[in-house]
Amino acid sequence: MSLKSFLRKHLKIIVTIAVTIVAILCRKYISYFSLIDEVKVENKSVPIFSPDQLKKYNGIDESNLYLAVMGVIFDVTQSEKHYGKGAPYNYFVGKDGSRGFVTGKFKDESEEKDHILDLTCNELLTMLDWRKTFREKYPAVGLLAGRYYDKYGKDTNYLKVLKERVQKCKEDKDRAKKEEAIYPPCNISWSEDEGSKVWCTKSSGGVIRNWVGVPRQLFTPGDEKPRCVCIQLDKGNSSQLKKYDGCPDTSEECLVQDT
Ligand code: HEM
Incomplete structure (x- = not known):
């Protein structure tokens, strides 16, 4: 069979494959640029979101539901019943409302809504439990530039201090547990x-x-x-x-x- 007759015979299949490949490439291209800030990203595999970009992932402006826990963004679209419009935990969507996981205040739209350094050790460890829950249940899709990460995805000073505090809380808890055994x-x-x-x-x-x-x-x-x-x-x-x-x-x- 000549090349010409081969192409003619399989034209439909070839066109379908070509269209599929172009569609996949376009999707990747479009989602890449709708997710990533126009900044130099140190680790290119981690998209960095600005607060305004994250705001759009509320199930309306963007069909997916995203929320941030201590600066890490999770895709919670699969749990629309918890996070969708009118759902009990819709507050958390499109923002980092970390503080609300401990305080239960679901109306806080202030600058402090992702501030947790002043919480007690027990509250901070509760916060870490929440983050673990999200890590296990939902895909992480990026980092939020702001309190926890800078626009390059690097730890901010705030996050460094928080990590030290959490470490001390864990040590205190271990010590208390050992003391309790005695x-x-x-x-x-x-x-x-x-x-x-x-x-x-x-x-x-x-x-x-x-x-x-x-x-x-x-x-x-x-x-x-x-x-x-x-x-x-x-x-x-x-x-x-x-x-x-x-x-x-x-x-x-x-x-x-x-x-
Ligand atoms: C500080 C207060 C609270 C916070 C921050 C909170 C947060 C949450 C979050 C984020 C979820 C969804 C978890 C996921 O994505 O899997 C959830 C689920 C749920 N919460 Fe709460 N919650 C609070 C208080 C309560 C209270 C007081 C009740 C009961 C009266 C309650 C009952 C539930 C139930 C039944 C679910 C669904 C569990 C499931 O279907 O897997 N929550 N909560």
Whole structure:
């Protein structure tokens, strides 16, 4: 078969393939330029969005639904029931509303809506849990130039400070967990007849162990009030520990005036 007759015979197929290839290339080209700022992008594989660009991904101006969590943009189009128009979490769409994940304030349109550095350690760790949820469930499609990343996609000073703070929070949490294994919390109850009572069991404070222990007050520097912990008599000789007034040294439960 000559080339001419081959082309004539398969013209339809050849045209279809050519049109498909051009369409794919156009799509890639168009989406590339509608996503990326006209800036020098250090890592070309990560599109950088300006706040105004992100705003458009609200399911109306652009059909997809995008939101940013701590500067990372996720495509949440698959969860229209959560984020679409009129849905309970539509507030988060088209912006970085990180603070709202902790405060539950879904009307904050101020400059502070992505500010989280002033939150407590627990709140910051909640924030990280949210980010993990998004990372696992939704595709990340870019970075938002602003508080967390600059227009080249590099960490801002704010993000650097945040990372250090989070690291310290994690260390504090680990330390508290280790301390809890040595000094597990007591059980605490109150009744009209007895008043406040603290006591230890092999599972008090949710710490399962093979010893019961006796209640003591633990004074931790920085804490306003002491807290009741269970200690092993032969190991609890820290200066931060104090007996409960009127409670025998070896008693597993104590009646106390004020807990
Ligand atoms: C600080 C307050 C809250 C925040 C920031 C928040 C945030 C969210 C977000 C972002 C989602 C969607 C998660 C995803 O994309 O998979 C979600 C889902 C959901 N939320 Fe909330 N929420 C809050 C409070 C509440 C409360 C008080 C309730 C119940 C009364 C609730 C019930 C639900 C339910 C039922 C879902 C759907 C779960 C699913 O279908 O997978 N939320 N929440």
